Amino acid sequence: QVQLVQSGAEVKKPGASVKVSCKTSGYTFTTYGIGWVRQAPGQGLEWVGWISAYSGHTNYAQRVQGRVTMTTDTSTKTVYMELRSLRADDTAVYYCARDSYCGGDCYSFDYWGQGTLVTVSS
Amino acid sequence: DIQMTQSPSSLSASVGDRVTLTCRASQSIDRYLNWYQQKPGRAPKVLIYAASSLQSGVPLRFSGSGSGTDFTLTINSLQPEDFATYYCQQSYSTPRTFGQGTKVELK
Numbered sequence: 001q002v003q004l005v006q007s008g009a010e011v012k013k014p015g016a017s018v019k020v021s022c023k024t025s026g027y028t029f030t031t032y033g034i035g036w037v038r039q040a041p042g043q044g045l046e047w048v049g050w051i052s053a054y055s056g057h058t059n060y061a062q063r064v065q066g067r068v069t070m071t072t073d074t075s076t077k078t079v080y081m082e083l084r085s086l087r088a089d090d091t092a093v094y095y096c097a098r099d100s101y102c103g104g105d106c107y108s109f110d111y112w113g114q115g116t117l118v119t120v121s122s
Numbered sequence: 123d124i125q126m127t128q129s130p131s132s133l134s135a136s137v138g139d140r141v142t143l144t145c146r147a148s149q150s151i152d153r154y155l156n157w158y159q160q161k162p163g164r165a166p167k168v169l170i171y172a173a174s175s176l177q178s179g180v181p182l183r184f185s186g187s188g189s190g191t192d193f194t195l196t197i198n199s200l201q202p203e204d205f206a207t208y209y210c211q212q213s214y215s216t217p218r219t220f221g222q223g224t225k226v227e228l229k
Contacts, residue, residue, distance in 0.1 A: 035218070037166075045158075045166065045209050045220040061217045062123070095165055106172045107213040108156040112165035 002026040004113035019082040022096030029077040033099035038092040086120045128221035134229040143195045145210035154214040
């Protein structure tokens, strides 16, 4: 069965970096992209970015552009998201999700990781 | 960026009710609209993709409609497990923005 398992919670100081992993299993890794979505405490969902597991092509949200890097390791079927120069408003649960193509410009996140809480506090 | 606006922000309903949630895009997104359900402390779950296609395993009481800028999610005969927050998301262009959510609460 398809599974996405994320790394554990992190506590970081402002200005530091964090790297969250998302280990996948149960499907052909390079057939799907992986998206990242975050949710600040008590808030809604925010799309952070996306990476193609086939080509490594990425697309990032403007809010994190220049501070985020998404990478893949095909040998371990793992996707990584590194966020640098952390700020208090980066505090959130970060989810990875499999990006399923359904035709035309139709994509949906059909499987999700369990979420990783990243807390940025001095 | 395409802005997604959901209404209402919250609603109270009873088991067995029919509820309709609305999502409006700031520009036409054709039918590239998804609906997710999220329960507290859990990851979201996709219910509907491409505006009206039911994700495998999702109960038939959920249905979606719309195209262009206006979309709806309807839940027929609300069940206890349906009390949750619902988000729409467009996949027409990046960033693939979400609406702010509609919380469905027990009356």
